[in-house]
Amino acid sequence: MSTPLLTAIENYINGKASPAEKQLVDDWYHTFDDRKVVIHSAEMQLKEQIDAKLRARLVKTTAVESLRSAPVHQLNAPAWKTWAAVVAVLVTSAIGLYLFTSGNSSQDLLVSVPDFAPAKNTAILTLANGKQIKLTDQSQGQLATESGVSISKTKEGELLYTALQDDRSAALPVTINTIATPRGGTYLVSLPDGTRVWLNAASTLRYPTRFIGKERSVELSGEAYFEVAKIHDKRMPFFVRSERQTVEVLGTHFNVNNYDDEEQVKTTLLEGSVRIGSMNGKNALLKPGEQAIIQSGSLNVQTADLSTEMAWKNGEFIFTNNDFRTEMRKVARWYDVEIIFDESVPKDISLGGFISNSKNISAVLKLIALTGKVHFKIEGRRILVTN
DSSP: OOHHHHHHHHHHHTTOOOHHHHHHHHHHHHTTOOSEEEEESSHHHHHHHHHHHHHHHHHHOOHHHHHHHSOGGGSOHHHHHHHHHHHHHHHHGGGOOOOOOOSOOOSEEEEEOOOOOOOEEOOEEEOTTSOEEEGGGOOSEEEEEETTEEEEEOTTSOEEEEEOSOTTGGGSOOOEEEEEOOTTEEEEEEOTTSOEEEEOTTOEEEEESSOOTTOEEEEEEEEEEEEOOOOSOTTSOEEEEOSSEEEEESSOEEEEEEOTTOSOEEEEEEESOEEEEETTSOEEEEOTTEEEEEETTEEEEEEOOHHHHTTTTTTEEEOSSSOHHHHHHHHHHHHTOEEEEOTTSOSOOOOOOEEETTSOHHHHHHHHHTTSSOEEEEETTEEEEEO
16 A cells, blocks of 8 residues: 555544545445445354455455554554554455345355435525525526615535625615425525535524614524624624524534424534523623533533544534434434334444445444444335334
8 A cells, every 4th residue: 555545644643634635545445345245144144254254355455554663753652552442444345235035045145235325515595485495406597685785696516695786785674585305405604794604404594684773693503614704893892693593603613403303403613602591591701622422411621522523514524422313313314214223233333434424324324234234224215214
């Protein structure tokens, strides 16, 4: 394995990879992407086949020897362990997703993995008059005007609000718009003040077409990453409101995870400062790199794993140190599938590894299945997880 690739993998693990290095790792990963495998139906024989193919793959790659020969000073101990573990997962991920079958037939079965595409750039915009616009179907250009504001779609697919140069606009009433992404959809919107909001799948943002008065306020359900525009009037803070908390900022970058089906509300700060207020009156001021977690009425602040929390926006799934069921709900929303857990699946499963979220779901499930801790059975858009 070449030194540039080793460096790219190390940088990828540490969250420092350039776009070119990410592509290099991604291309290398796909050299192991088998779509079909021949297996025996007997479950006892299946494990032997997996082990045999794993050994064959390791023989064909120089990854292990390259790791052994790499200068020790290139990696600290924690990074070495993480790197080696993830490289092993990447190398072996070609083994594929095995769907277990019942019965005692000794004949070989050809298993084809059903596939679902990742989330795409799609959302529905609802105007103040109730008119709905499916943004995916719209071409570049102006979509509507409301309250002295032009609403348009850019060439890159971004929803853009721009104030019209009209003296009469200030006298017009402020209206409310809503943009909603479905399961399997994401979208970027630039608000009237220049704030940019990246919406994750199954998320809704409600906001005014113009910001006037003493505050800039929006309502969020789901997950979104905010880059709040700094304005000259510091007496006009920006608020992100939801059922369980309020986030107050002046100009900063942060992520809010506020799905209804999650027990926790997570607010992660990347830049600037934010004040978190829970619905029971508790407050906290975050510093960059910190995360506020609201659960069952309590509010706690901890150091955030920024690479993990921002993985969705950076084009990745990262399965390190996260709750398994939470991760599978992310997968379900991203691919618009239903995940069903069998009673045999433990609640404390720990996974490791990462993969691009631009891949079809088969690649993601392959990676998880390699742990041997869970198996998958796919029926339509329903995925059964078993032990």
